[in-house]
Amino acid sequence: MRSFIHSMLLWLALSVPTAQATQVVFINPGRADEPFWRGYAQFMHAAARDLGLELQIVYAERDPQRLISAARQILQGAQRPDYLLFVNEYYTGPEILRLSAGSGVKLFSVNSTLTADQQQVMGGTREKYPDWIGSMVANDEEAGYLMARALIRQTDSRQPLQMLAFSGVKNTPAAQLREQGLQRALNENPRVQLRQLVYADWNRQRAGEQADLLLRRYPDVRLIWSANDEMAFGVMASAAQMPSGQKPKLLYSALNNSEEVLQARQNGRVSALVAGHFTLGGWALVLISDHAVGLDFAQRGGKDRTVRLFMELDVTQAARLQRVLRQENYGLNFRRFTARQQPAMRDYAFSLKPLLAQSVAK
Structure with a gap:
């Protein structure tokens, strides 16, 4: 509970809008001390720094009620971000969409989006909830x-x-x-x-x-x-x-x-x-950064996408990825994946391969 309160206080303290940076909040469904979600957050922070986004991450600590409470405070509070990234963990996606109505916040679902049955009721992206602008999941x-x-x-x-x-x-x-x-x-x-x-x-x-x-x-x-x-x-x-x-x-x-x-x-x-899917949140921020400057990712591969991020790693690839993950900022220039730097591109090229291709010291 203490980490959740700390996350919310940090978000509230830093939520004054600025003209310099697009504000993004990610409600992380996991615990702050979980290796996967910690690595996921680190990759997102690296992307945000490179892309010029102001990112805050709130941890729900694997508690669906805490997750909904965080969404309510972010979407219905006095100070709101420009974008909210969420995961349909515990099937909480529909309630998050309901809370977002009239908030003016753009929503983007990552990792787990609404199921087909849920979308029968709630509609898909840019339909009943037009501010739910897109989704991106891995090839689970x-x-x-x-x-x-x-x-x-x-x-x-x-x-x-x-x-x-x-x-x-x-x-x-x-x-x-x-x-x-x-x-x-x-x-x-x-x-x-x-x-x-x-x-x-x-x-x-x-x-x-x-x-x-x-x-x-x-x-x-x-x-x-x-x-x-x-x-x-x-x-x-x-x-x-x-x-x-x-x-x-x-x-x-x-x-x-x-x-x-x-x-x-x-x-x-x-x-x-x-x-591979620890990169998903960072790649989602690439789409958000383009959308924030009027370059709609829906025109470059679609508003909803399943990305083949998962790869089977052999021993050599596991060693290489281990070394890359120890590097500051992973050696990546996230801006080079944006439509801002590649205005002629037809789709985004997201995969684990750019990390495995990095030159790293043994």
Whole structure:
């Protein structure tokens, strides 16, 4: 609660409009101390500095009521930003849109946008709520598929296999899409039996507690599919605590870009790693910076976009990304991705490749 109050006070203290900078607030659904959301915020701050935007990030600490309360204060307070970025975590997107009515704030959804069912009621971007100007999500379904496919490929193709799957928050579109990708890979590989899928809320401790039971219930499991890195590490910790004669030989997949998981990919603790969506908020700010000066991103690739940010990383790529993430500002010039600097471009080129292409000292 203290970090939430601090975030809101910081936003209120710095919310006096200026003519010099476009003001943007991002309601981060995660916790301030979560490796993924911390890295996500750092990438956004790097982009904002380079693009000349004034960015404030408010953390909801994985509490949907706190998330809605933050949206209410930002959208209905006396001082309002020019733009609000939000995530449809816990399906809170419709309520955020309702709160935005008449606020004059432009909204942009990232990571998880409204589902098709929600849009049947609320309308899409620039429809019932015209100030909801766009959305950008990563290829979550493909991410789930890439992880499962990579795990399966590392096994004897003639032998049947058993798998456990650890997903995130059940009512989060990103988790659901990753599960769909997992199911696509399983459909392609009928020799692999998914014994159980559980929801560990993206949490290491929760996944470990679930694994304590599941690894004993299913002693023949060899594949662990995990929708993020924290849950994979929770299962690893559980497996390590089993009696030496019962410890299973497991292959793990993971998703994210923490220092810990990039190192784990290099030393073989993680067999399949997918990363890239930590850049999504920063790329969204590129679109916002163009929109703020009258260059509508909808004319350059559309107002709603799914970007192929997720990549499967081999050991060499994991090491390179680890070094890049240690660099100040990631070595990127974010302005070069804007329509301001490329007025003839037809679409934005967002991917993980610019980071992997950086020249870094070993």
